Amino acid sequence: MKDHKYGKYIMWGVTAFLVIVACLLVALILLRWQMVREVFELIGQILAPITYGVILAYLMSPVYNRLIRWLGKLFAKAIRSEKRRASVAKGLATVGSLVFLVAIVTGLFSMILPTVTESIMGIVNSVPNFVQKISGWIETIFANNPQLETAVLSAYQQGVDRLMEWIKSTANWMPNLETALSSVYSGVMGVVNVTKNTLIGAIVMIYLLNIKDTLIAQAKKIVYGVLPLGPANGLVEKCRFVHKVFGGFILGKLIDSLIIGILTFILMSILRMPYTMLISVIIGVTNIIPFFGPFIGAIPSALLLLLVSPKQCLIFLVMILLIQQFDGNILGPKILGDSTGLSSFWVLFAILFFGGIMGPVGMIIGVPTFAVIYRLVSEAVEKRLKKKNLPTDTDAYKGLKHVDEDRKTFVR
Numbered sequence: 001m002k003d004h005k006y007g008k009y010i011m012w013g014v015t016a017f018l019v020i021v022a023c024l025l026v027a028l029i030l031l032r033w034q035m036v037r038e039v040f041e042l043i044g045q046i047l048a049p050i051t052y053g054v055i056l057a058y059l060m061s062p063v064y065n066r067l068i069r070w071l072g073k074l075f076a077k078a079i080r081s082e083k084r085r086a087s088v089a090k091g092l093a094t095v096g097s098l099v100f101l102v103a104i105v106t107g108l109f110s111m112i113l114p115t116v117t118e119s120i121m122g123i124v125n126s127v128p129n130f131v132q133k134i135s136g137w138i139e140t141i142f143a144n145n146p147q148l149e150t151a152v153l154s155a156y157q158q159g160v161d162r163l164m165e166w167i168k169s170t171a172n173w174m175p176n177l178e179t180a181l182s183s184v185y186s187g188v189m190g191v192v193n194v195t196k197n198t199l200i201g202a203i204v205m206i207y208l209l210n211i212k213d214t215l216i217a218q219a220k221k222i223v224y225g226v227l228p229l230g231p232a233n234g235l236v237e238k239c240r241f242v243h244k245v246f247g248g249f250i251l252g253k254l255i256d257s258l259i260i261g262i263l264t265f266i267l268m269s270i271l272r273m274p275y276t277m278l279i280s281v282i283i284g285v286t287n288i289i290p291f292f293g294p295f296i297g298a299i300p301s302a303l304l305l306l307l308v309s310p311k312q313c314l315i316f317l318v319m320i321l322l323i324q325q326f327d328g329n330i331l332g333p334k335i336l337g338d339s340t341g342l343s344s345f346w347v348l349f350a351i352l353f354f355g356g357i358m359g360p361v362g363m364i365i366g367v368p369t370f371a372v373i374y375r376l377v378s379e380a381v382e383k384r385l386k387k388k389n390l391p392t393d394t395d396a397y398k399g400l401k402h403v404d405e406d407r408k409t410f411v412r
Contacts, residue, residue, distance in 0.1 A: 053204025067093035
């Protein structure tokens, strides 16, 4: 009996000690936030190749799994040994996934790089004509008011002159040689680091694709070994839900964006617009970002077309509006379905919140992340309500003043 009482006091003491340690750690983190942030950034830089590899492996998993199933059926009769057949299928599926990834990256760069060079040269050559066109429009619009025409043209010319002076001063790189060299060095090192991390990430991806089943099994083994069966089953089920939401949303968004990019290319080719390939890639890539993606891609694309022809720019904006209406009301729901279960308001909230914290990456993963949080909070609330014998339907709480504690009835 004494041992039991002492044990209880010891547990109280350990709990109090852990709470104090946790409070001290939180206070230390808040007081040394800049240092903590630098430590996390350093860890992030060190683990960048692993992060790249995990992302690539997750994106390539559907391709890898389909190849495994197809190759398993293909070699079912040729290779009798199941173990041998699985080994061959894994090796070929890994090679196939890597070839698929290299083909996509190579194809994108081969399409984009020549177009970017051509587009930059076209923009530089079209600037003088664009300046002259605007002058002509101003003269036409204010033809009946010579004084206002003179004032507007004077202000416009001053603006153009200042712009040209800024370009010339920027082009005069000799006084800023040290800064220019530093910028070039930083840019080159950035490209080298990204290339290095991507190449190492591809190697990590190969390993992860081949051992992902073993890693998942080990994780489940740890969960069932540490937790009681009930909580363990709940945790495994929640992880399945997280995978379903993230996998369904990201894969669906990639397919949706690919279709939108191809559709943009076809329509721009029919309408004989310039910069077709470049703008189609921009629209397709930015479409991955929910809600704001179409606007992010349409604005710079429209500015490019504005330098060539305001009429084509206007037609392009109308075309993008129609494409996005088609995507938002027909194509998107057809591909994504109700993969997140969030209303439009919460989608907007998730994009703004996670985008503000993590930038463009947060805008992409914010919706599935918030969908998971929303689901877990909803399940916890509904579980508590059921324990109190209260309804879980949201409509039941509309117009509610309070709940009678004795009768458990709603007072409206």
